[in-house]
Amino acid sequence: MNPLIPIKSATLSEDIAQQLTNAIVQGQIAQGSKISEPELAKQYGVSRGPLREAIVKLEGLGLVTRTANVGARVIQLNIQDMLDTFTMREALEGMAARLAASNMTQDDVLRLTHLLDEHQAHLDAHKDEHYIQQGSNDDFHLRIIHASGNAKLIRLLTEELYAVIRMYRRHTSDQRSDPRQALREHRAILDAIANHEGDLAELLMRRHISRASQLLKQAMEQAVSLPTKAGLPIHPANQPKQ
Amino acid sequence: MNPLIPIKSATLSEDIAQQLTNAIVQGQIAQGSKISEPELAKQYGVSRGPLREAIVKLEGLGLVTRTANVGARVIQLNIQDMLDTFTMREALEGMAARLAASNMTQDDVLRLTHLLDEHQAHLDAHKDEHYIQQGSNDDFHLRIIHASGNAKLIRLLTEELYAVIRMYRRHTSDQRSDPRQALREHRAILDAIANHEGDLAELLMRRHISRASQLLKQAMEQAVSLPTKAGLPIHPANQPKQ
């Protein structure tokens, strides 16, 4: 289905890790399903060596769990884990906002303001399309994170945690999220940063993420009470255990 | 030098990862030195397969950096990375303290109080031996972290970050750290938790860690101005590049 498509990086194992990550985040490999090494190896046209390395990496990213002599399974999204993850995100992105308030120059702030203006314009033009907003929502957060100037923090948030976060957002079609409210909150955060008010920036970022987490929670609670949603097919053979 | 010693876990790769982690944290493998797959494989008496998996895991832990077709090197400790790491720790353990303030029962608090009393007694008995205090210092922090009840936070702090943190503490013999002061701060944090004052507990934990980070920074600044310290041997063949 996905036999060695586009991006060729230096090593096969990196490629596979990338592709597997995307496949899992986008739900092409169902959550809770088993990862069969021979099957995937054949599918991607590589041997089991690089594939195993990729799986080990995914385990580090928290996308799969491995048990010795049994194999790897894609994680099963659930409310508690989501809340736990977003609480961590609160702490980390809150700190990022605080640091950004110290680091960002007038120019940086101006560029971010323009970005938010674009979001506003885009919002006015396309009244309903929430999903496109998703990407720009990320944009703002990623900019703040990078503006923190903390290399370790950047790596943790953008390379290790974001895969799971995106997975949660993607699999729960949070239609209830209000892009205009989010934009207002973004502006408030940016204001605090522009005034170098680290405390306030952190507080606002935390509230912003906390609110998003509550919305996601409601969406997930509604989802479980509903029949299995489309887009989340569970193949009989891959069914989660127990 | 370390050919397959004690702990046998389910899989070779896990063993090796564990042993390599210890060897790096304890400085038996010098920072900045190259990791030779054939050499280590022979040393541990395994083939290169499991060894490579272990190295991939260590890369996830941030203990080594890998470059394609070149190999892995142990990280090189430096002040900036230390500060970045401890800033993250501030955010995360601060949040852990806040959560602990909500979660811990009267009994939990009592048990932790006893632990701190033991530390006090130990301190009174052995006036000077800082290094033993190190372990008990960890104890307190680990207890708080676990008391947070946030599984993701626990995993991140205790399994992914602590190796590097321990490495920083071990390699910079921070004799300037004052165990009694640390103990006082621990008591203050615990007080806040006992009173369910999340805000205060977070604030105090942050200050506590920030202070430790400043002390470490001073120790590292002093260390670099000194000749190569004993316990950090750099073999000619393993010398860091450039």
Place this chain on the structure above:
DNA sequence: AAAGAGAAAATTGTTGACAATCAACCTTGT
């Protein structure tokens, strides 16, 4: 003698085969 190009050695990336473990099925006994 120094610098650069080229060849040789060593190391990493990848593969396919073998060994060990687990899961499912079948058989057997009560």
Place this chain on the structure above:
DNA sequence: ACAAGGTTGATTGTCAACAATTTTCTCTTT
């Protein structure tokens, strides 16, 4: 009929050899 035990099949863990890339050394040239 059901439970327990063993057997078969498949999957994971490990190994040793091959391919590709990098590094080192040597030889040539200026």
